[in-house]
Amino acid sequence: MLKPTDTANPEYFHKVVDCQYACPAHTPVPEYIRLIAAERYTDAYMVNWESNVFPGVLGRTCDRPCEPACRRGRIDEEPVAICRLKRVAADNKSSIADRLPPIPEKKNGKRIACIGAGPASLTVARDLMPLGYDIDIYDNQIAGGGMMRSQIPSFRLPLEVLDEEVNYILDMGVTTFFDVEVESLKAMLEKDYDAIFVGTGAPRGKLLKLPGLDEAGDAVHIGIDWLSNVAFDHTDKIGKRVLVLGGGNTAMDCCRTSKRLGGEDVRVVVRSPFADMKASPWEKEDAMHEGIPIYDNHVPKEFVIEDGKMTGMLFEKVEAQYDDNGKRSLVPTGEDPVFMEADDVLMAIGQENAFPWIERDVGVEFGEWDMPVVDRVTFQSTNEKVFFGGDAAFGPENVITAVAQGHQAAVSIDLLLRGESVTDRPSPLTNLLSQKMGVHEWSYDNAVESDERYVVPLAPLDKALSDRKLEVELGFDQSTGYKEAERCLNCDVQTVFEETRCIECDACVDICPTDCITFTANGEEAGLRSRLTGPANNLAQDLYVSEDLPTGRVMVKDEDVCLHCGLCAERCPTTAWDMQKFLYNVSKAGHAA
């Protein structure tokens, strides 16, 4: 027997909002999408800014874990273009100066150091400055933003957009120490900060030590170092023939940047099969669109040196074989090694953390893979004053994860400095509100549009390739943004069932376009799933089960492919169904527990 669903537990409805649930920062996605459709761009931007701090940056570069999770992708070919809609809000907003949180003139007397000025540290500062803390940020680069500045190329993320959003935070009165390498945590601790946040990222690029490496000399570059040299104008050209080794997003940025710095024959060479590459499908598409071929199943073997100069590389061809457990091995095909000519080779085969500057006797314990021991909820290390977040905490991830962790670390720091337990986390702020306006009228647009996903227009290829700072994507214009916004199903407008009103007339069962609703005898989940109106094979999606009804049956709703169209509620003669908007906001520092 399944127990009746406890909808008072905020996690139940939260999970129904697939995008928000999948977002590491739990941005209220449908809420801002509706605001975009209503042309309230500034409001839409602020919903984002509160939650993810860098809407303009993320609207262009986010890894978008929300999109594969989007409900629309389960009923339509493609999910809503959630990420690019965020950009519509950022591009069309008006000034937000009057909406930024006030910063107290009188400080609370507590001092915090943030080491690294990437998105994780900046988020900590954003959350704690309005509470009256004094914050010092240290970074070895000349400006804030971390890898958003040094790694993500300008043709994907214009500097103005980054500067604007970094400055909203720095302008809160953060004290910056740029171009400063922090060389000792002990020394930092001795400065008597009340708390230290380590947001130094995963700054070390990996190098493949293959035969010929030494002779190849400066024809071989580490991808992330090279990208950062380009970003800071230390490098402005590359040879005509470039090999980029690796299949992740660094490889994609390296190859596309090479094309803009004089590379003519630029190739990506990767060991794994194309489908297994780490880069997102859209990143691979973007690279190929720019005329960059991807050679998969090629394992680099050696640098070929002639007369003391690198002329290219040798690769061994392999094929992927999978054992019974699905574990992959790359088995040589036995073909002759493949030689590819090259003037330059960029290694984009991964990044590592490196903490040479953290002494091992300052109370910060290190564990597996020489990584600090960090609590996954509080982000506190074994030294109660020292917190980690972003790539520094658990290895390379992405901007939105760094932001989410920054928020949580800020909550912990605030709790610690107020003398409370860091494990006493504040609950999320939630609100459930009926959308009923009249008998059959809703305050949200419940019609479900059938439009296919809109494609973001691009700058002409020849122009884009001749200027490394020219943004490739042009973003949706307002009218396309509106149409794309209308594809959103409003998954936060929940179907709420009130069993005492139901007369079991079946009207909701009959009208539901996607067969979500069933009245049947309760039972074990597997058996119950087999008896539902529509196939209910997606076990990741919950069943909403009511209390017993007068006939002894229960109402079971499979949340999987509900369109949130409200037809069940429109057809219900007794208003046993209602459409109610569920807002869920992760608690930030300063929201009392």
Added chain:
Amino acid sequence: MSYQIPSFRHPDLPVNDLGYTRADYEGSISTLCAGCGHDSISGSIVKAVHELSIAPHHIAKLSGIGCSSKAPTYFLGKSHGFNSVHGRMPSVVTGAAMANRDLLYLGVSGDGDTASIGMGQFAHAVRRNLNMVYIVMNNGCYGLTKGQDSATADEGSASKKGDPNPFSAIDLPGMALQLGATFVARSFSGDKEQLVPLIKAAISHHGFALIDVISPCVTFNNNPASTKSYEFVREHSEATGTVDFVPMKEEITTRYHAGSPHEVTMHDGSVIHLNKVDENLDPFDRGSAMMTLQRHRDAGQILTGLIYMDRDSRDLHDVLETSQRPLNTLGESDLCPGNKVLQTINASLR
């Protein structure tokens, strides 16, 4: 207010033998009141026809006037349809069926449409054993004209705004039995488990098949004093038993053992199995069916399920020895067979 159903359907909808999903059998969005029993019956029709793998263009749905008679717009959107005059659906079906015996005729009517203005038409369709399914969406009132008592309203039952009904009710299954109907069943809009197999059996039946489906009118006749409300019907119905419908193609592998007394091979080769609950009912005996029906009536119960079925039914075409082919397929040579044939006919009359 939504005027359109979203175009999306469940991505894993099962397909039938023709490759169609249930969506291919839907109609447009209902304009009936929210919660109307008629919509559930529409849903059951869609489910039954889809599961039987009948091509939509092989079906003609016909109706008279009333909320119930509007219902065909809300199912089988790709089938033929005829919305006739109040109470006149049976004569339109008669004409159509005579002209084209290859279509499945699905008549949909209301209790007003059938038991008041259309009573005469109904009686003759039954009596002639027209090969059709006749579904009455029976709510005990004239829903479309704002809920006046109909001729099927039980004595003493009161609608939302009305006084207790002083007249005795017409019991359509009882009447149909009296008139010689060859398939009689009753069901409830709120019980799809019973209704869907009954619709399938009615479709497979060769001859006139009546299903009287009690279908609450939520707006005018779903109040506590009404005997056609969801609650009253749920509390007072008694099923004759359950019906399992086994389409012909599955028969070979079915687990039922052949020759059991409660198993009927239908005209089209499919089989229905009756799992009887009421031991006193012999559904193949008209007298027993009439007695059982009356007994339940006397006890204030509503008898549902398959009530009677004639296994040797001969429909109007059989009796009249009509053309085996639809008239629209007859060509000139069929219709004007020439002088030689005429001479033979003439000779036979001398």
